[in-house]
Amino acid sequence: METLALYLFKVHLAVALLYGLYYMTVRNELFFRLNRFILLGILIISFSLPLLPSFTFDTGVADSSGTIFTNVGGTDLIRGKEVGVFEDEVQMKRLYGVITSLLAFYLCGAGFFLLNFISQVLNVLKVIANSDQAFELDIKYRVHYNDIVPFSFFNSIVMNPDLHDREEFRQIIAHENAHSRQWHSIDILIAELANAILWGNPLVRSLKRSIRMNLEYLADQKVLSQGFDKKEYQWSILRPYLRQHAIPLTNNFGSIPKLRIEKMNAPSSSFIKLYKYAFLIPIIAWVNLAIAPLQASALNRIYAMHLIDEHEYRDYLGYYEFEHDKGSFVQILMKDDDLVMKTMWNNGKIYFQKQSESNFVDMQSGIRLKFPRNWDGTVSGLVAFGEDRWRKVYEYKPVLKKSSEGTVISRTASGGMQVMVYAVDPWVKVKHYTNKRASSP
Incomplete structure (x- = not known):
C-alpha cells in the first residue's frame, strides 16, 4: 500500500516537472509533430521513471537504534541490517491508518474516472455501430443520420453529410482523415487514461488539453498542405453548429477554433529555435535524479514496520528490564536469521542463533537465551545464563544512573x-x- 502511494506521488511530481518545462519552453513553437512526441513522452516517462532502480547513495532513514532503512523492493528493506521495533510504533500505525484512508479515497476516485472512461469508449463505439458506411474522395467514412458533430475515432470518420455544403464536407473529410491516418486517437486515449488515474491534478488536465490542441494543429496543417483555401477552411471551423457538445474521446472538427486559426496564421518557427528541444534530454535525466532519491521517510518506515511485523522473530523484539535492577535494560534486535542482544548500559552486542522455538545460543561463548511465554503465547521476558531474568517492557525509559x-x-x-x-x-x-x-x- 505504502509503495503504491509513493509511486503515485512520484508520478504526479514527474508530470508536474516535465510538463512545466514544456510549458515554459516550447509550447508556442510550431513544430507540431515534434511536440506530439514530447507531450506523449511526458506521460510515458512520468509513469516509467519511478519504476527505475535508484542509483543514489545514503538515502536511508535511521530509526532511534541507528538502523538504516532504504526504499528498495521486497525484504531487501531489512535484509543484512540490525532492525528492531520502532519506539514510535503507535504513532506510525496511526499514520498508516491515515495514509491508507487517503489512498483508498484516491483509488476510489481513480476507479470512478476509469469506469467513466470505459463508458465513454463504449458510447463512441455505439455511435459508430449505428452509422452506415460510405465513401468520399476514396476515403471511407460513416454516415450518421442524427444531428451530430463530425468526429473521428481511429479509422472511423462519422458525420451527417446532410448538415454541410459540398466544400465544407470535403474539408471535414480531409481533416478527420488526417486524424485517422496519423493515429491521433491513441494519444487521446492515453491522455484520458492518465487523467483518470491522476485525477485531481490540474497539470494533468492541462497536459491533456495541450495534447488535443496539438493534434488539431497537426490535422489543420495536413489539410492546408492539400491545397484547401485557408480562409474558407477557417470559416468552416467557426460554424456555430460545429461547436456543439462533442462526443468525448474523439477528434472533433470544430474544437478550439480560435487557437487553431491563430496557429494557422502564425509565421513558421525558425529551425534555429530547435535548440530549445536539445535541453529536454538532460532535463529528463535531471527529473529522474530529482524523484529517485525521494524515499518519503514515513512511508519507508511504515513499510519496514510491516516487514518486521511479518517476521518470525517479531515477538522477541523489544526492550527487557532486569528484574533485580530496575533501570537496567537490554534491547533485542534481529539481523537476518540471528537475534542481537544490545546491552544498553555499554552498547555491547551479542549475536544468537536459533536452536529451537524460543531458544537461542551464542555459538562463540555458548551463552543461551530463552523466551518464556504467557498463557496466550506472547513473550513475557527472557532468561539468560539460566538465572538472569529480564521482564519485557513496552515503554522504554532510559534511566540516568549516578555513582x-x-x-x-x-x-x-x-x-x-x-x-x-x-x-x-x-x-x-x-x-x-x-x-x-x-x-x-
Whole structure:
C-alpha cells in the first residue's frame, strides 16, 4: 500500500516537472509533430521513471537504534541490517491508518474516472455501430443520420453529410482523415487514461488539453498542405453548429477554433529555435535524479514496520528490564536469521542463533537465551545464563544512573573502629552479565 502511494506521488511530481518545462519552453513553437512526441513522452516517462532502480547513495532513514532503512523492493528493506521495533510504533500505525484512508479515497476516485472512461469508449463505439458506411474522395467514412458533430475515432470518420455544403464536407473529410491516418486517437486515449488515474491534478488536465490542441494543429496543417483555401477552411471551423457538445474521446472538427486559426496564421518557427528541444534530454535525466532519491521517510518506515511485523522473530523484539535492577535494560534486535542482544548500559552486542522455538545460543561463548511465554503465547521476558531474568517492557525509559558511595566498617590492629568509603558502580548488578560471556568456554 505504502509503495503504491509513493509511486503515485512520484508520478504526479514527474508530470508536474516535465510538463512545466514544456510549458515554459516550447509550447508556442510550431513544430507540431515534434511536440506530439514530447507531450506523449511526458506521460510515458512520468509513469516509467519511478519504476527505475535508484542509483543514489545514503538515502536511508535511521530509526532511534541507528538502523538504516532504504526504499528498495521486497525484504531487501531489512535484509543484512540490525532492525528492531520502532519506539514510535503507535504513532506510525496511526499514520498508516491515515495514509491508507487517503489512498483508498484516491483509488476510489481513480476507479470512478476509469469506469467513466470505459463508458465513454463504449458510447463512441455505439455511435459508430449505428452509422452506415460510405465513401468520399476514396476515403471511407460513416454516415450518421442524427444531428451530430463530425468526429473521428481511429479509422472511423462519422458525420451527417446532410448538415454541410459540398466544400465544407470535403474539408471535414480531409481533416478527420488526417486524424485517422496519423493515429491521433491513441494519444487521446492515453491522455484520458492518465487523467483518470491522476485525477485531481490540474497539470494533468492541462497536459491533456495541450495534447488535443496539438493534434488539431497537426490535422489543420495536413489539410492546408492539400491545397484547401485557408480562409474558407477557417470559416468552416467557426460554424456555430460545429461547436456543439462533442462526443468525448474523439477528434472533433470544430474544437478550439480560435487557437487553431491563430496557429494557422502564425509565421513558421525558425529551425534555429530547435535548440530549445536539445535541453529536454538532460532535463529528463535531471527529473529522474530529482524523484529517485525521494524515499518519503514515513512511508519507508511504515513499510519496514510491516516487514518486521511479518517476521518470525517479531515477538522477541523489544526492550527487557532486569528484574533485580530496575533501570537496567537490554534491547533485542534481529539481523537476518540471528537475534542481537544490545546491552544498553555499554552498547555491547551479542549475536544468537536459533536452536529451537524460543531458544537461542551464542555459538562463540555458548551463552543461551530463552523466551518464556504467557498463557496466550506472547513473550513475557527472557532468561539468560539460566538465572538472569529480564521482564519485557513496552515503554522504554532510559534511566540516568549516578555513582553512589558505599561504606565498610572494620577494626584496626589496635582494636578501634575504622570506616572506609568507596564508589559504587551503578551498573554493578549487570556487570557480571557481560563478564560471563568473556569467561564462558
